[in-house]
Structure formats: C-alpha cells, structure tokens
Amino acid sequence: MKYTTFNQQSINPLVEPMFFGNPVNVARYDQQKHAIFEKLIEKQISFFWRPEEVDVTRDRVDFQKLTDPEKHIFISNLKYQTLLDSVQGRSPNIAFLPIVSLPELETWVETWSFFETIHSRSYTHILRNLFSDPSDIFEDIVVNDEIKRRASDISKYYDDLIFATQLWQTQGEGVHTVDGEVHTINMYELKKKLFLCMNSVNALEAIRFYVSFACTFAFAERKLMEGNSKIIRLIARDENLHLSSTQHILNLWARGKDDPDMAQIAEECQEEAKAIFMNAVDQEKQWADYLFQNGSMIGLNKDILCQYIEYIANQRMSAIGFDMPFDVTSNPLPWMNNYLNSDNVQVAPQESEISSYLVGQIDSAVSEDDFADFEL
Amino acid sequence: MSKTEDAFRIDVVDVGCVNSRPDKTLLESLEADNIPVHAHCREGFCGACRTKLLDGEVNYTTDPLAFIDDDEILPCCCVPLSALKIKVPL
Numbered sequence: 001m002k003y004t005t006f007n008q009q010s011i012n013p014l015v016e017p018m019f020f021g022n023p024v025n026v027a028r029y030d031q032q033k034h035a036i037f038e039k040l041i042e043k044q045i046s047f048f049w050r051p052e053e054v055d056v057t058r059d060r061v062d063f064q065k066l067t068d069p070e071k072h073i074f075i076s077n078l079k080y081q082t083l084l085d086s087v088q089g090r091s092p093n094i095a096f097l098p099i100v101s102l103p104e105l106e107t108w109v110e111t112w113s114f115f116e117t118i119h120s121r122s123y124t125h126i127l128r129n130l131f132s133d134p135s136d137i138f139e140d141i142v143v144n145d146e147i148k149r150r151a152s153d154i155s156k157y158y159d160d161l162i163f164a165t166q167l168w169q170t171q172g173e174g175v176h177t178v179d180g181e182v183h184t185i186n187m188y189e190l191k192k193k194l195f196l197c198m199n200s201v202n203a204l205e206a207i208r209f210y211v212s213f214a215c216t217f218a219f220a221e222r223k224l225m226e227g228n229s230k231i232i233r234l235i236a237r238d239e240n241l242h243l244s245s246t247q248h249i250l251n252l253w254a255r256g257k258d259d260p261d262m263a264q265i266a267e268e269c270q271e272e273a274k275a276i277f278m279n280a281v282d283q284e285k286q287w288a289d290y291l292f293q294n295g296s297m298i299g300l301n302k303d304i305l306c307q308y309i310e311y312i313a314n315q316r317m318s319a320i321g322f323d324m325p326f327d328v329t330s331n332p333l334p335w336m337n338n339y340l341n342s343d344n345v346q347v348a349p350q351e352s353e354i355s356s357y358l359v360g361q362i363d364s365a366v367s368e369d370d371f372a373d374f375e376l
Numbered sequence: 377m378s379k380t381e382d383a384f385r386i387d388v389v390d391v392g393c394v395n396s397r398p399d400k401t402l403l404e405s406l407e408a409d410n411i412p413v414h415a416h417c418r419e420g421f422c423g424a425c426r427t428k429l430l431d432g433e434v435n436y437t438t439d440p441l442a443f444i445d446d447d448e449i450l451p452c453c454c455v456p457l458s459a460l461k462i463k464v465p466l
Contacts, residue, residue: 039441043421240422247423247443315414318465319423319443331414340416340424 003169017259021101037108051122056129056227069295077212082123088116091158115238122231146290157200161193195265199273202246203280206316211284217339218300250320281313307332384456389463402451420453432460
C-alpha cells in the first residue's frame with residue numbers, strides 16, 4: 001500500500017491496529033485507542049532538558065586524575081552510548097512512522113526519537129568538554145570492532161523491516177527480485193519483521209544501556225565525573241520511559257488487545273523473541289569483558305557487572321511475559337537505585353536539582369469545601 | 377493527591393505483615409518496615425516495583441505508566457484502600 005502523508009479517506013483511528021492499518025490523517029489527541037501513548041508523550045515532554053543545563057566543567061579535572069584503564073572504561077562507554085543513540089535518534093522514525101496507524105502512537109514515536117537526539121547532543125557536550133578536539137573519539141565509533149559488532153546486531157532488525165516496508169509500499173505484496181535477491185513480501189512476513197524489530201528495540205532499551213550506566217554511576221559514587229553522571233541520570237530516566245512504551249506495545253500484541261495477527265505471531269515467534277533478548281544479554285557481558293580488559297575500577301569488576309545485567313534482564317524479561325532465566329534474586333549493585341529514581345518532588349522551579357517539572361502548572365480544582373470557612 | 381489517613385494491614389506473602397502508614401505510598405510503607413522491594417523511578421513509569429496484588433484495593437496517587445498486568449500494582453505510586461495481601465518478587 002502506497003504511503004500518503006495525509007490520507008484523504010475518512011478513517012476511525014479508534015478501530016485501527018497500532019501498525020499496518022490505514023495511514024494516519026488528522027493528528028488528533030482528544031481520543032485515543034491506546035491512551036497510554038498519550039500519557040507517555042505528556043510525561044516525556046515534562047522531562048524536557050538540555051545538555052547545556054548541566055555543568056560538566058569539573059569533569060575535565062577529574063578525567064585527568066583517572067587511571068588509564070578507567071579512561072578506557074569511561075570513553076568506551078561514551079562511544080557505545082553514542083552509537084546506541086545515533087541508531088535510536090533516527091530508526092524508530094524511519095521504521096515505524098511509515099506503518100503506524102494511530103495518531104497518539106505516531107506522535108509518541110516522534111517524541112521518543114526526538115529525546116534520543118537530545119541524548120546524542122549531550123555526548124557531544126560531554127566530549128567537547130573533555131577534549132579540545134573530540135574527533136578521534138567519534139571517528140573510532142565506526143572503526144572499533146567491539147562497537148561495530150553491536151551496531152550490526154542492533155540495526156539488523158530495523159534495516160530488515162525498513163527494506164520490506166519500502167518494497168511493500170512501492171511494489172505491493174508478492175515476490176520481488178532486487179539486485180538478484182528474491183524477497184517475499186506479504187502481510188504476515190511484514191508483521192513478523194515488525195514483531196522481531198520491536199523485540200530487538202525493547203531489549204536495547206531494557207538492558208543495552210545498563211552496563212555503561214553502572215560504570216558512570218560507579219564513578220559518581222567516588223565523586224568523580226559528576227557532571228557526566230547528572231546527564232546520564234537524565235538519559236536513564238528517559239530510557240525507562242521508552243522501555244515502558246515498547247513493553248506496552250509487546251504486551252498489547254501478546255494479549256490480543258490490538259491486532260489479532262500480532263497475537264498469533266507473538267505466540268509463534270516467542271522463542272525467537274527470547275533469543276533476541278538473550279543475545280543482547282550475552283553481548284552486554286562481552287562488552288563488560290572488553291571494558292575491563294586493561295584492569296578494573298574501584299567498586300566494580302566484570303563479574304559483578306555481569307550479575308547486574310542478569311538481575312536487570314530477569315526483571316525486564318518477566319515484564320514481557322518470559323520466565324526469569326537467571327538465578328540472581330538480589331540487586332548486586334544496590335547503589336544504582338539512588339541514580340535511577342526520578343526526583344519527583346518539585347519544591348521550587350529554580351532548584352537545579354529538580355529534574356522534572358512542568359512549566360506554568362496551576363491547580364484549578366476547587367471543591368465546595370474550599371470556601372467552608374469563608375465569611376462575608 | 378489524596379492519601380489515605382487510615383492505616384491498613386498489609387500481608388506480604390512469605391515475608392510478614394506490616395501496617396501501612398498514613399501519608400506514605402505503599403512502597404514507602406514497605407520500606408519503612410525493611411521489606412525489600414525493587415524500585416527505580418518511584419514515579420510509576422519504570423515498573424521496577426511491579427507487585428502481585430492477591431487481595432485488597434489500592435488507589436493510585438499518580439497515573440501508572442509502566443505496564444502492569446490486571447492482578448499487579450505499582451507500590452511506588454499507590455496507597456492502600458483496604459487491608460492488602462501482596463506478593464513481592466524476591
């Protein structure tokens with residue numbers, strides 16, 4: 001089906017599936033088929049922040065004090081996160097927007113991706129502060145084998161879905177030969193690619209960031225690189241919200257609350273989906289190995305980091321209906337929680353410590369009791 | 377954001393019984409009695425504190441944004457409305 005930027009047919013978005021229904025026409029948010037995406041948009045917008053708000057100048061002094069293995073850990077993590085957010089800043093838009101059918105979900109995808117671009121901008125902010133010329137760091141991202149291996153695994157499912165969608169939207173269903181390769185395009189195959197892609201994105205948001213988060217916060221526990229840690233806290237909060245959205249999408253499908261085809265695919269591809277997750281867990285463990293190859297840092301080593309990945313993976317997998325595959329029940333890095341909570345109490349808007357506040361919020365709810373002690 | 381004034385008995389399966397505290401979320405009440413519950417955001421969007429509600433009723437002080445099943449609650453953003461029986465993942 002050809003994509004149109006404004007579908008002139010009258011459609012009822014309340015009965016459309018999330019994906020592969022009619023293209024969205026009117027961007028209206030007064031009604032939603034799945035209200036959760038509207039709530040996520042509002043929450044995400046209330047989290048708005050700019051990297052420049054966080055002062056990272058002290059980090060330059062701290063960085064000079066780090067040992068060489070610690071510098072390797074710090075910089076490698078920033079490179080990996082730069083890669084992840086480079087992918088996430090564009091891919092949900094390119095992969096999901098051409099096939100989305102609900103206005104609230106369409107805007108959620110755009111909002112989500114936009115925040116990933118803020119994350120990318122903050123890595124530049126951090127690196128520009130540490131080095132007079134951060135080019136070497138950025139250029140290494142596409143050369144470094146350890147990072148490249150992860151990049152291909154992350155982008156594989158996206159690229160697959162994007163290519164199949166392009167074929168479907170230009171050629172329609174059928175068997176198409178492109179550059180000598182034969183591609184079978186039908187709705188079942190498209191939806192299956194979408195399902196696998198969503199699982200890969202879910203695994204990315206669920207665990208791929210957490211090894212680097214743990215390292216960043218371990219530095220902060222030692223009062224080092226605290227500007228960087230403040231920024232990563234804001235990023236972690238956003239990623240949590242993104243994760244919630246992919247968990248909702250997967251669960252809506254699996255529970256038959258959206259597209260019945262997707263419920264069937266979710267059942268058929270359960271093992272494949274689980275393998276995507278387990279593969280991401282293994283890659284994160286290998287990443288921990290690479291980080292600590294030159295030596296560890298105080299408060300953190302490879303083993304404890306791998307345990308933390310398993311602990312997080314247990315939680316994340318049970319959230320999408322899988323059994324917990326690992327035998328880790330208690331949090332091996334309890335101090336992580338201090339960095340992952342959001343400061344939800346706004347005392348005064350000028351307080352820089354408060355990271356989530358809504359501008360111009362007025363409580364207009366007035367009950368009759370409010371005037372109970374009022375006398376003329 | 378009305379929080380209940382009454383204290384209710386909370387039966388945590390395999391752990392023990394505690395009383396909820398007025399002006400505290402269920403999570404804070406549990407933590408005040410040293411019952412370990414996983415928690416990250418404390419604002420209802422990360423889902424780390426997902427807990428099974430076996431019996432009783434709760435009221436959300438913040439709209440929960442994380443995915444929860446029909447028989448699950450997010451203790452970080454709710455208060456009990458009655459005596460509760462819950463099972464926290466250990």
